Amino acid sequence: MRAYFSVFRMRLRMELQYRGAMIGGIACQMFFGIVLVALYRALYASKPQALPIESVTTYVWFQQSCFRMLISTDPDLMDKIRSGNISYDMCRPVNMYWFYYARIMAQKLMGSMMRGIPMLVMAFLLPRGWGVQFPDSPAGLILGLAALMMGLLCMCAIENITMGFTMRTLDPRGMQGLLSLLMITFSGNLLPLTLFPDSWQRVITVLPYAQLLDAPIRLYTGAYQPAEAARIILIQTIWTVVLILVGMWMWRANRKRMIVQGG
Amino acid sequence: MSYIEVNGLKKTFTVRKKREKGKLFRDRQTVEALKGISFSVEKGELVGYIGPNGAGKSTTVKILSGILTPDGGEATVGGRIPWRERTEYVRHIGVVFGQRSQLWWDVPIIDSFSLLKDIYRLSETDYRQRLGELKEALQLEEFMRTPLRLLSLGQRMRAELCGSLLHRPELLFLDEPTIGLDAVSKLALRDFLNWENRENGTTIMLTTHDMEDIAALCQRVMVLGHGQKLFDGRLPDLLEKFDTVRTANVRYEALPPELHLPEGADFTRKDNELNLTYSPSKLPTAALLSELQKAGTIREMTLQPENIDHLIAAMYKEMDL
Numbered sequence: 001m002r003a004y005f006s007v008f009r010m011r012l013r014m015e016l017q018y019r020g021a022m023i024g025g026i027a028c029q030m031f032f033g034i035v036l037v038a039l040y041r042a043l044y045a046s047k048p049q050a051l052p053i054e055s056v057t058t059y060v061w062f063q064q065s066c067f068r069m070l071i072s073t074d075p076d077l078m079d080k081i082r083s084g085n086i087s088y089d090m091c092r093p094v095n096m097y098w099f100y101y102a103r104i105m106a107q108k109l110m111g112s113m114m115r116g117i118p119m120l121v122m123a124f125l126l127p128r129g130w131g132v133q134f135p136d137s138p139a140g141l142i143l144g145l146a147a148l149m150m151g152l153l154c155m156c157a158i159e160n161i162t163m164g165f166t167m168r169t170l171d172p173r174g175m176q177g178l179l180s181l182l183m184i185t186f187s188g189n190l191l192p193l194t195l196f197p198d199s200w201q202r203v204i205t206v207l208p209y210a211q212l213l214d215a216p217i218r219l220y221t222g223a224y225q226p227a228e229a230a231r232i233i234l235i236q237t238i239w240t241v242v243l244i245l246v247g248m249w250m251w252r253a254n255r256k257r258m259i260v261q262g263g
Numbered sequence: 264m265s266y267i268e269v270n271g272l273k274k275t276f277t278v279r280k281k282r283e284k285g286k287l288f289r290d291r292q293t294v295e296a297l298k299g300i301s302f303s304v305e306k307g308e309l310v311g312y313i314g315p316n317g318a319g320k321s322t323t324v325k326i327l328s329g330i331l332t333p334d335g336g337e338a339t340v341g342g343r344i345p346w347r348e349r350t351e352y353v354r355h356i357g358v359v360f361g362q363r364s365q366l367w368w369d370v371p372i373i374d375s376f377s378l379l380k381d382i383y384r385l386s387e388t389d390y391r392q393r394l395g396e397l398k399e400a401l402q403l404e405e406f407m408r409t410p411l412r413l414l415s416l417g418q419r420m421r422a423e424l425c426g427s428l429l430h431r432p433e434l435l436f437l438d439e440p441t442i443g444l445d446a447v448s449k450l451a452l453r454d455f456l457n458w459e460n461r462e463n464g465t466t467i468m469l470t471t472h473d474m475e476d477i478a479a480l481c482q483r484v485m486v487l488g489h490g491q492k493l494f495d496g497r498l499p500d501l502l503e504k505f506d507t508v509r510t511a512n513v514r515y516e517a518l519p520p521e522l523h524l525p526e527g528a529d530f531t532r533k534d535n536e537l538n539l540t541y542s543p544s545k546l547p548t549a550a551l552l553s554e555l556q557k558a559g560t561i562r563e564m565t566l567q568p569e570n571i572d573h574l575i576a577a578m579y580k581e582m583d584l
Contacts, residue, residue: 002381002384003381003382003384005381006377006378006381006382007378007381007382010367010370010374010378013370013374014367014369014370017369017370076368083363084363085363085364085365087325087330087358087360087363088358088360088363088364088365090329090330090349091328091329091330091353091356091358092353092382092383093350093351093353093354093382093383094350094382095350255332256332
């Protein structure tokens, strides 16, 4: 365990060094957030929807502040796989899957906290109907946070599957492009999942992507009642376990057929 | 049983060729990187592993360090099969890939070391003692807190070596460790490797293209070509086998205008100085010497084997590599 914890801590510290990227990220995500909120307000002004505008703007801000958790790949890991420096990691007495899982988690967690926390603070200060609303209930806040942590575990499992694909294709871009498209659409980053037609929602909300951010946000805003939390966390757990197993299987299969090219 | 036992080790890679016109799929071609290699190494040996690019040196190292799974043959190191018991096995070995890096680019090297400490589950006292020892031997003190990206290549290689040896491996693989280093750094690195081998009894397997590395370090050398082992023995024996040409420089007090030297020696003359090349196999050095003495009083003389790199090139050529 010590090795995994240590690599986690190291990656956290490394992420802290990239403060320039953090400021850039915040500016970019704030901009997107404001544009989206303005867009929804314009939509609501002409035709009010069943969902209150405060919930939609809260949804948008959470999505924007956790953007880094959804879509970000550790460039160092990609580089290791492409350049063959992964050789060194393969000569370590650790389980490769978990070793990389810990790194990915550190990068996603620190990356999104550094950007997300200042952003949420700013969004709280925005006028009502523009910013983040208070949680529906204290239970909603706590359960939402718990679900967010589960979502993070699930996201890291998805990311590690992308790594597994990269080890096969060496160029991550194709697979990443496809996976991020699915991610952006079905996680609710593009359009809040609550605004999808009901028939679609029945399918979308059980996909793993909906467990990452959509479910935690809905617990927070009260769209899901605290009583539903057990069901949500169960779905999250099932997906996390399944995706971890798939990832581990891929890594194991990769090990057997792996070739380290060049000298 | 020896420490490292390798028996008939095979590895093939599949390479896809460029698609030919009119064909739907690319043809595949298999490349035999290793065609059944066998050798054994005793504990505490320092073995050089040479051969031209693409001979299979790195493949052997990658198999023996548990990274690749071979297609055939057996190998055990200290009784363990590298690719089968990888996690347990790699605890006992260290690897340095001269062209890759194991340390973190953006953080001070000391932090990379402390991560390695946790990876290998070293105790605090053990770690401190070993780090102190290596720090001194490799002169790392002045840049322990510098991020890797700011170090020179020589400093970086020293840091890499330290990282690979922190857990006191029984066996160290070095894959071209002196590549790109300047003369001073090379010498320091060789001294260090000799020290590590002597003081800690670490078995070292070294692949290199630098014959000076081999000459300075290895009691034993293996030559690999086209995936096969071509020679296994002492370096002097190898050199003797392919030692075709030697050069000598002789300065006389005075030389007669006419000079005859036996068959097998070529010379150019400049005043009282001779520059000679000869092959010891055709003309024994002793015979040449007595001939040279007949020509006049020798004031000064140097005799040297031809540049070792030329010898190896000649050897590769002769072995058709």
